[in-house]
Amino acid sequence: MADYTQMWSELGLDNDNHNALLENLGGAYQSIFMTQKSRPQGMGYFDFVMSEAHGLRIQELRDEQAAGRKIIGSFCVFVPEEIILALGCTSVGLCAGADFAQEEVEKVLPRNTCSLIKSFFGFKLGKVCPYMEVSDLIVGENTCDGKKKSFEIYSQMVPNFYQMDLPQTKNGGAKPMLKNEFTAFISKLEQMTGNTLTFESLKQGIDTVNAKRKALLRLSNLRAANPAPISGLDALLINQMAFLDNPIRFTEKVNALCDELETIIASKEGAKTVNAPRVIISGCPMAIPNWKLPAIIESTGAVIVGEESCIGERGQRNVTADTATTVDGLIDAIVDRYINIDCAVFTPNQERVDHIQEMVKNYNADGVIHYGLQFCQPYIMESFSVEKELENKGIPVIRIETDYSQEDMGQLSTRVEAFIEIIK
Ligand code: BJ8
Secondary structure, three states: OOOOHHHHHHOOOOHHHHHHHHHHHHHHHHHHOOOOOOOOOOHHHHHHHHHOOOOHHHHHHHHHHHOOOEEEEEOOOOOOHHHHHHOOEEEEEOOOOOOOOHHHHHHHOOOOOOHHHHHHHHHHHOOOOHHHHHOOEEEEEOOOHHHHHHHHHHOOOOOOEEEEOOOOOOOOOHHHHHHHHHHHHHHHHHHHHOOOOOHHHHHHHHHHHHHHHHHHHHHHHHOOOOOOOOOHHHHHHHHHHOOOOOHHHHHHHHHHHHHHHHHHHHOOOOOOOOOOOEEEEEEOOOOOOOOHHHHHHHHOOOEEEEEEOOOOHHHHOOOOOOOOOOHHHHHHHHHHHHOOOOOOOOOOOHHHHHHHHHHHHHOOOOEEEEEEEOOOHHHHHHHHHHHHHHHHOOOOEEEEEEOOOOOOHHHHHHHHHHHHHHHO
16 A cells, blocks of 8 residues: 555544554455455455555545545435435445444443444544545434444534434325435435435436446345355455445446356356355444454355345345436435335334344355344344244244454354354
8 A cells, every 4th residue: 555644644543553454454454355265356356445545545535526526425325326326426334343442432431332333433533534624514314323322522622513314114194204305315414415406416416326236236146056155255255345435436447347256157166165054144244343243153064145234135125216307206215225224223113023034034044143243232132033933934043242352253153163064
């Protein structure tokens, strides 16, 4: 990576902290990703994006800013990228997957807060996240209580915070509420950018995001093959990159990789051996660099064939209908698409359990590993009913509760190995 020290200083990063983070990240990436065997060549691009995630990509975002675009950071797949693009802005994900500055964090948040929330606080307090610092607007959303209440504190740390309300049920009032919130978001972006949402710009935004989601869906579908043509770790990395990379370039690269995977499938080769145990991971999102559990799972010889997660199929499945002929009609189509996201903050949430079973069937999985971040009430509460329903259907399932620390690695390995032995 070139020397970006000046850029990082201009963004207000703490160089010592940031170097320490990059060193850890680089080490983890080398040992987890670069030691994998039989990786598709197309992963070279994603390795490069990862290596430049804090360098060249940030430089690109700053160049976009210099050319008049605004950068919008967010923490949830409910924040509509179609609208962000339509108003001449760029969307970046801010969820973080590593512990940082935990002592500082625990001065402002209760200890029993989930790692994902603590992590983005740590990244802010430790001044190590260039995406947060480069964002012109940071959107927080009212989903779980942890995020909702922590944003009251976080909003005092960032000058450019915007709160989006979201429904918690899918009753008759949910869609009008979501539409209302999306309309207010449009007004906010119009006011920030001086741009006006038009039919053409919104249609273009929808087309760009639909193309990205279709490419990711194509990737998901290819993982149904036996042997799976790509490891779960690599597929997760691509899903993580979907929140950072330029969407048009990303789509091209995912499609190019899928072309290669089709050849791999035709030659009956794959990332793991034929008949390797196949699992679906289901639960909380895994933000970069949260690779702990997938690395443990795949180190047993098993292969992850799908992620029922917002950084995965829950967040990316379903495209937006593009047949409306007015701006209002397109906004309705976006609302229709987003209201289907089956996050555990909704009650009831039978759609999610149905989707997990659908994924087991579509990807020929042998079992499900339910992943809940410690203190995440929505997903841990829901894991009990997920487990019950899957067991009733004869689908092996294990519930794992963990955080971002490395302390439980041994215990997790033992539990995962035992589960993989059972589903073999
Ligand atoms: S749509 S999953 S991205 S809210 S892990 S912070 S739920 S206590 S992340 Fe999410 Fe949007 Fe839902 Fe998806 Fe709270 Fe749980 Fe922490 Fe979580």
